[in-house]
Amino acid sequence: MTNTLLEAKDLTMVYGTVVKTHALKGVSLNIEPGEFSSIIGYSGSGKTTLLNILGTLDRPTSGVLRLLGEDVTKMSDLQLANFRNRNLGFIFQFHHLLPEFTALENVLMPTWIRSRNGSLKLASRAKELLELVGLKDRINNKATALSGGQQQRVAIARALINEPQLILADEPTGNLDSETTEQVYELLRNINSTLNTAFVVVTHNDHIAAKSNRIIEMKDGLITKDYPAAGMDRDVLWNEIAPVYCRHCNREISTEGTVALL
Known part of the structure:
Protein backbone atom coordinates (compact mmCIF):
# COMPACT_ATOMS: atom_id res chain seq x y z
CA MET A 1 0.00 0.00 0.00
CA THR A 2 1.40 3.38 -1.01
CA ASN A 3 2.38 5.93 1.60
CA THR A 4 1.95 8.78 -0.90
CA LEU A 5 -0.09 11.65 0.51
CA LEU A 6 -1.29 13.09 -2.81
CA GLU A 7 -1.34 11.61 -6.30
CA ALA A 8 -2.39 13.69 -9.30
CA LYS A 9 -2.52 12.13 -12.76
CA ASP A 10 -3.11 13.91 -16.07
CA LEU A 11 -5.02 16.84 -14.57
CA THR A 12 -6.51 19.23 -17.12
CA MET A 13 -8.53 22.38 -16.59
CA VAL A 14 -10.40 24.12 -19.39
CA TYR A 15 -12.30 27.38 -18.84
CA GLY A 16 -14.99 28.56 -21.23
CA THR A 17 -17.07 26.82 -23.88
CA VAL A 18 -16.96 28.96 -27.03
CA VAL A 19 -13.49 30.37 -26.40
CA LYS A 20 -11.58 27.77 -24.40
CA THR A 21 -8.64 28.51 -22.13
CA HIS A 22 -6.50 25.49 -21.26
CA ALA A 23 -5.18 26.41 -17.81
CA LEU A 24 -3.77 22.92 -17.14
CA LYS A 25 -2.70 20.56 -19.91
CA GLY A 26 -2.13 17.20 -18.26
CA VAL A 27 -0.30 17.71 -14.96
CA SER A 28 0.90 14.74 -12.92
CA LEU A 29 2.74 14.81 -9.58
CA ASN A 30 2.98 13.10 -6.20
CA ILE A 31 3.38 14.70 -2.78
CA GLU A 32 4.85 12.64 0.06
CA PRO A 33 4.14 13.01 3.81
CA ARG A 59 -12.72 20.16 -9.92
CA PRO A 60 -10.47 19.32 -12.88
CA THR A 61 -11.93 19.02 -16.37
CA SER A 62 -10.29 15.59 -16.54
CA GLY A 63 -7.74 13.53 -14.67
CA VAL A 64 -7.57 11.79 -11.31
CA LEU A 65 -6.70 13.18 -7.89
CA ARG A 66 -6.14 10.87 -4.93
CA LEU A 67 -5.67 12.25 -1.43
CA LEU A 68 -4.84 9.97 1.49
CA GLY A 69 -5.62 7.04 -0.78
CA GLU A 70 -9.11 8.28 -1.74
CA ASP A 71 -10.17 9.29 -5.25
CA VAL A 72 -11.62 12.70 -4.45
CA THR A 73 -12.62 13.35 -8.07
CA LYS A 74 -15.51 10.93 -7.50
CA GLY A 231 21.17 19.41 -0.61
CA MET A 232 21.72 21.15 -3.95
CA ASP A 233 24.76 23.41 -4.13
CA ARG A 234 23.58 26.92 -3.27
CA ASP A 235 25.16 28.58 -6.30
CA VAL A 236 23.81 25.95 -8.67
CA LEU A 237 20.34 26.30 -7.17
CA TRP A 238 20.42 30.08 -7.26
CA ASN A 239 21.49 30.18 -10.87
CA GLU A 240 18.65 27.77 -11.66
CA ILE A 241 15.98 30.04 -10.16
CA ALA A 242 17.16 33.64 -9.97
CA PRO A 243 17.71 34.55 -13.64
CA VAL A 244 14.06 33.86 -14.40
CA TYR A 245 12.05 34.28 -11.23
CA CYS A 246 13.98 36.71 -9.06
CA ARG A 247 12.03 39.93 -8.60
CA HIS A 248 13.03 41.25 -5.20
CA CYS A 249 16.46 39.77 -4.47
CA ASN A 250 19.78 41.57 -4.22
CA ARG A 251 22.09 40.04 -6.80
CA GLU A 252 25.03 40.83 -9.01
CA ILE A 253 26.15 39.42 -12.33
CA SER A 254 29.71 38.08 -12.28
CA THR A 255 32.16 38.36 -15.16
CA GLU A 256 31.19 34.80 -16.12
CA GLY A 257 27.56 35.90 -16.46
CA THR A 258 26.25 33.92 -13.50
CA VAL A 259 24.00 35.28 -10.77
CA ALA A 260 25.44 35.46 -7.26
CA LEU A 261 23.51 36.06 -4.06
CA LEU A 262 24.71 39.05 -2.12
Whole structure:
Protein backbone atom coordinates (compact mmCIF):
# COMPACT_ATOMS: atom_id res chain seq x y z
CA MET A 1 0.00 0.00 0.00
CA THR A 2 1.40 3.38 -1.01
CA ASN A 3 2.38 5.93 1.60
CA THR A 4 1.95 8.78 -0.90
CA LEU A 5 -0.09 11.65 0.51
CA LEU A 6 -1.29 13.09 -2.81
CA GLU A 7 -1.34 11.61 -6.30
CA ALA A 8 -2.39 13.69 -9.30
CA LYS A 9 -2.52 12.13 -12.76
CA ASP A 10 -3.11 13.91 -16.07
CA LEU A 11 -5.02 16.84 -14.57
CA THR A 12 -6.51 19.23 -17.12
CA MET A 13 -8.53 22.38 -16.59
CA VAL A 14 -10.40 24.12 -19.39
CA TYR A 15 -12.30 27.38 -18.84
CA GLY A 16 -14.99 28.56 -21.23
CA THR A 17 -17.07 26.82 -23.88
CA VAL A 18 -16.96 28.96 -27.03
CA VAL A 19 -13.49 30.37 -26.40
CA LYS A 20 -11.58 27.77 -24.40
CA THR A 21 -8.64 28.51 -22.13
CA HIS A 22 -6.50 25.49 -21.26
CA ALA A 23 -5.18 26.41 -17.81
CA LEU A 24 -3.77 22.92 -17.14
CA LYS A 25 -2.70 20.56 -19.91
CA GLY A 26 -2.13 17.20 -18.26
CA VAL A 27 -0.30 17.71 -14.96
CA SER A 28 0.90 14.74 -12.92
CA LEU A 29 2.74 14.81 -9.58
CA ASN A 30 2.98 13.10 -6.20
CA ILE A 31 3.38 14.70 -2.78
CA GLU A 32 4.85 12.64 0.06
CA PRO A 33 4.14 13.01 3.81
CA GLY A 34 6.19 15.75 5.44
CA GLU A 35 7.33 17.24 2.12
CA PHE A 36 7.88 21.00 1.71
CA SER A 37 7.50 21.96 -1.95
CA SER A 38 7.30 25.26 -3.80
CA ILE A 39 5.50 25.83 -7.10
CA ILE A 40 6.95 28.69 -9.13
CA GLY A 41 6.34 30.20 -12.54
CA TYR A 42 5.14 33.34 -14.29
CA SER A 43 1.63 34.69 -13.75
CA GLY A 44 -0.78 32.69 -15.87
CA SER A 45 1.36 29.54 -15.81
CA GLY A 46 -1.35 27.55 -13.98
CA LYS A 47 0.09 27.60 -10.44
CA THR A 48 -3.01 28.76 -8.58
CA THR A 49 -5.31 26.66 -10.77
CA LEU A 50 -3.28 23.59 -9.86
CA LEU A 51 -3.24 24.47 -6.16
CA ASN A 52 -7.01 24.96 -6.12
CA ILE A 53 -7.53 21.56 -7.70
CA LEU A 54 -5.08 19.85 -5.35
CA GLY A 55 -7.00 21.43 -2.48
CA THR A 56 -10.35 20.23 -3.93
CA LEU A 57 -11.56 23.84 -4.17
CA ASP A 58 -12.06 23.29 -7.91
CA ARG A 59 -12.72 20.16 -9.92
CA PRO A 60 -10.47 19.32 -12.88
CA THR A 61 -11.93 19.02 -16.37
CA SER A 62 -10.29 15.59 -16.54
CA GLY A 63 -7.74 13.53 -14.67
CA VAL A 64 -7.57 11.79 -11.31
CA LEU A 65 -6.70 13.18 -7.89
CA ARG A 66 -6.14 10.87 -4.93
CA LEU A 67 -5.67 12.25 -1.43
CA LEU A 68 -4.84 9.97 1.49
CA GLY A 69 -5.62 7.04 -0.78
CA GLU A 70 -9.11 8.28 -1.74
CA ASP A 71 -10.17 9.29 -5.25
CA VAL A 72 -11.62 12.70 -4.45
CA THR A 73 -12.62 13.35 -8.07
CA LYS A 74 -15.51 10.93 -7.50
CA MET A 75 -16.81 12.62 -4.34
CA SER A 76 -19.94 14.76 -4.18
CA ASP A 77 -19.67 18.44 -3.24
CA LEU A 78 -20.76 17.68 0.33
CA GLN A 79 -18.32 14.79 0.65
CA LEU A 80 -15.55 17.04 -0.68
CA ALA A 81 -16.38 19.81 1.79
CA ASN A 82 -16.23 17.38 4.72
CA PHE A 83 -13.04 15.76 3.44
CA ARG A 84 -11.40 19.16 2.93
CA ASN A 85 -12.32 20.35 6.40
CA ARG A 86 -10.95 17.19 8.04
CA ASN A 87 -7.75 16.70 6.09
CA LEU A 88 -6.50 19.90 4.46
CA GLY A 89 -5.36 23.32 5.62
CA PHE A 90 -5.21 26.51 3.55
CA ILE A 91 -3.18 29.71 3.80
CA PHE A 92 -3.80 32.50 1.30
CA GLN A 93 -2.07 35.77 0.47
CA PHE A 94 -4.98 37.60 2.08
CA HIS A 95 -5.66 35.99 5.44
CA HIS A 96 -9.49 36.14 5.17
CA LEU A 97 -9.97 36.53 8.91
CA LEU A 98 -13.41 37.56 10.16
CA PRO A 99 -12.84 41.07 11.57
CA GLU A 100 -15.57 40.92 14.22
CA PHE A 101 -14.00 37.83 15.84
CA THR A 102 -10.93 37.48 18.05
CA ALA A 103 -7.75 35.65 17.06
CA LEU A 104 -8.89 32.65 19.13
CA GLU A 105 -12.36 32.60 17.53
CA ASN A 106 -10.90 32.84 14.04
CA VAL A 107 -8.65 29.86 14.72
CA LEU A 108 -11.61 27.86 16.06
CA MET A 109 -13.83 28.63 13.05
CA PRO A 110 -13.02 25.42 11.09
CA THR A 111 -13.85 23.33 14.17
CA TRP A 112 -17.22 25.06 14.52
CA ILE A 113 -17.95 24.30 10.87
CA ARG A 114 -16.98 20.69 11.47
CA SER A 115 -18.81 19.97 14.72
CA ARG A 116 -21.13 23.00 15.14
CA ASN A 117 -20.18 23.22 18.80
CA GLY A 118 -17.15 24.14 20.81
CA SER A 119 -15.23 22.31 23.50
CA LEU A 120 -12.64 23.10 26.11
CA LYS A 121 -10.25 20.66 24.41
CA LEU A 122 -10.49 22.46 21.08
CA ALA A 123 -10.14 25.87 22.74
CA SER A 124 -7.02 24.63 24.50
CA ARG A 125 -5.66 23.34 21.19
CA ALA A 126 -6.34 26.72 19.53
CA LYS A 127 -4.50 28.54 22.32
CA GLU A 128 -1.53 26.19 21.92
CA LEU A 129 -1.41 26.93 18.20
CA LEU A 130 -1.56 30.67 18.75
CA GLU A 131 1.31 30.31 21.20
CA LEU A 132 3.18 28.23 18.60
CA VAL A 133 2.88 31.05 16.06
CA GLY A 134 4.00 33.63 18.60
CA LEU A 135 0.65 35.20 19.50
CA LYS A 136 0.24 34.09 23.12
CA ASP A 137 -0.45 37.68 24.18
CA ARG A 138 -2.85 38.42 21.29
CA ILE A 139 -5.35 35.58 21.76
CA ASN A 140 -8.27 37.86 22.64
CA ASN A 141 -7.43 40.65 20.18
CA LYS A 142 -9.90 41.16 17.37
CA ALA A 143 -8.46 40.66 13.89
CA THR A 144 -8.63 44.40 13.24
CA ALA A 145 -6.31 45.00 16.21
CA LEU A 146 -3.53 42.86 14.71
CA SER A 147 -0.78 43.77 12.26
CA GLY A 148 -0.66 42.18 8.81
CA GLY A 149 2.00 39.72 9.91
CA GLN A 150 0.07 38.83 13.06
CA GLN A 151 -3.10 38.27 11.04
CA GLN A 152 -1.23 35.89 8.76
CA ARG A 153 0.03 34.01 11.82
CA VAL A 154 -3.57 33.61 12.95
CA ALA A 155 -4.38 32.24 9.49
CA ILE A 156 -1.57 29.71 9.87
CA ALA A 157 -2.87 28.61 13.27
CA ARG A 158 -6.35 28.31 11.76
CA ALA A 159 -4.98 26.09 9.00
CA LEU A 160 -3.54 23.76 11.65
CA ILE A 161 -6.51 23.48 14.01
CA ASN A 162 -7.94 20.28 12.47
CA GLU A 163 -4.44 18.72 12.37
CA PRO A 164 -4.22 18.34 8.56
CA GLN A 165 -1.51 16.26 6.95
CA LEU A 166 -1.26 18.73 4.06
CA ILE A 167 -1.36 22.52 3.94
CA LEU A 168 -1.68 24.36 0.64
CA ALA A 169 -0.51 27.96 0.59
CA ASP A 170 -1.04 30.49 -2.21
CA GLU A 171 1.46 33.36 -1.93
CA PRO A 172 1.27 33.24 1.90
CA THR A 173 3.86 36.03 2.28
CA GLY A 174 2.96 38.02 -0.84
CA ASN A 175 1.29 40.77 1.17
CA LEU A 176 4.06 41.12 3.78
CA ASP A 177 7.30 43.07 4.06
CA SER A 178 10.61 41.26 3.65
CA GLU A 179 11.36 40.90 7.38
CA THR A 180 7.90 39.53 8.18
CA THR A 181 8.14 37.26 5.14
CA GLU A 182 11.25 35.62 6.58
CA GLN A 183 9.59 35.24 9.98
CA VAL A 184 6.49 33.61 8.50
CA TYR A 185 8.58 31.34 6.29
CA GLU A 186 10.67 30.16 9.25
CA LEU A 187 7.44 29.50 11.12
CA LEU A 188 6.14 27.33 8.24
CA ARG A 189 9.38 25.36 8.15
CA ASN A 190 9.29 24.90 11.92
CA ILE A 191 5.74 23.52 11.66
CA ASN A 192 6.84 21.30 8.79
CA SER A 193 9.72 19.82 10.79
CA THR A 194 8.07 19.53 14.21
CA LEU A 195 4.58 18.36 13.15
CA ASN A 196 5.61 16.61 9.91
CA THR A 197 2.92 18.58 8.09
CA ALA A 198 3.40 18.60 4.31
CA PHE A 199 3.33 21.98 2.55
CA VAL A 200 2.76 22.92 -1.09
CA VAL A 201 3.47 26.64 -1.49
CA VAL A 202 2.81 28.74 -4.58
CA THR A 203 5.24 31.65 -4.50
CA HIS A 204 6.86 34.37 -6.59
CA ASN A 205 9.50 34.79 -3.89
CA ASP A 206 12.71 33.13 -5.08
CA HIS A 207 14.14 33.07 -1.55
CA ILE A 208 11.21 30.96 -0.32
CA ALA A 209 11.49 28.62 -3.29
CA ALA A 210 15.26 28.22 -2.87
CA LYS A 211 14.82 27.08 0.75
CA SER A 212 12.20 24.45 -0.07
CA ASN A 213 12.93 20.74 -0.24
CA ARG A 214 11.52 20.54 -3.76
CA ILE A 215 10.86 23.04 -6.55
CA ILE A 216 8.15 22.53 -9.16
CA GLU A 217 8.30 24.97 -12.09
CA MET A 218 5.26 25.59 -14.30
CA LYS A 219 4.80 27.22 -17.68
CA ASP A 220 1.72 27.37 -19.92
CA GLY A 221 -0.25 24.87 -17.87
CA LEU A 222 2.51 22.27 -17.66
CA ILE A 223 5.18 21.26 -15.17
CA THR A 224 8.43 21.99 -16.97
CA LYS A 225 10.87 21.19 -14.15
CA ASP A 226 10.62 19.25 -10.91
CA TYR A 227 13.76 18.88 -8.84
CA PRO A 228 14.94 18.57 -5.22
CA ALA A 229 16.34 21.76 -3.74
CA ALA A 230 17.48 20.26 -0.45
CA GLY A 231 21.17 19.41 -0.61
CA MET A 232 21.72 21.15 -3.95
CA ASP A 233 24.76 23.41 -4.13
CA ARG A 234 23.58 26.92 -3.27
CA ASP A 235 25.16 28.58 -6.30
CA VAL A 236 23.81 25.95 -8.67
CA LEU A 237 20.34 26.30 -7.17
CA TRP A 238 20.42 30.08 -7.26
CA ASN A 239 21.49 30.18 -10.87
CA GLU A 240 18.65 27.77 -11.66
CA ILE A 241 15.98 30.04 -10.16
CA ALA A 242 17.16 33.64 -9.97
CA PRO A 243 17.71 34.55 -13.64
CA VAL A 244 14.06 33.86 -14.40
CA TYR A 245 12.05 34.28 -11.23
CA CYS A 246 13.98 36.71 -9.06
CA ARG A 247 12.03 39.93 -8.60
CA HIS A 248 13.03 41.25 -5.20
CA CYS A 249 16.46 39.77 -4.47
CA ASN A 250 19.78 41.57 -4.22
CA ARG A 251 22.09 40.04 -6.80
CA GLU A 252 25.03 40.83 -9.01
CA ILE A 253 26.15 39.42 -12.33
CA SER A 254 29.71 38.08 -12.28
CA THR A 255 32.16 38.36 -15.16
CA GLU A 256 31.19 34.80 -16.12
CA GLY A 257 27.56 35.90 -16.46
CA THR A 258 26.25 33.92 -13.50
CA VAL A 259 24.00 35.28 -10.77
CA ALA A 260 25.44 35.46 -7.26
CA LEU A 261 23.51 36.06 -4.06
CA LEU A 262 24.71 39.05 -2.12
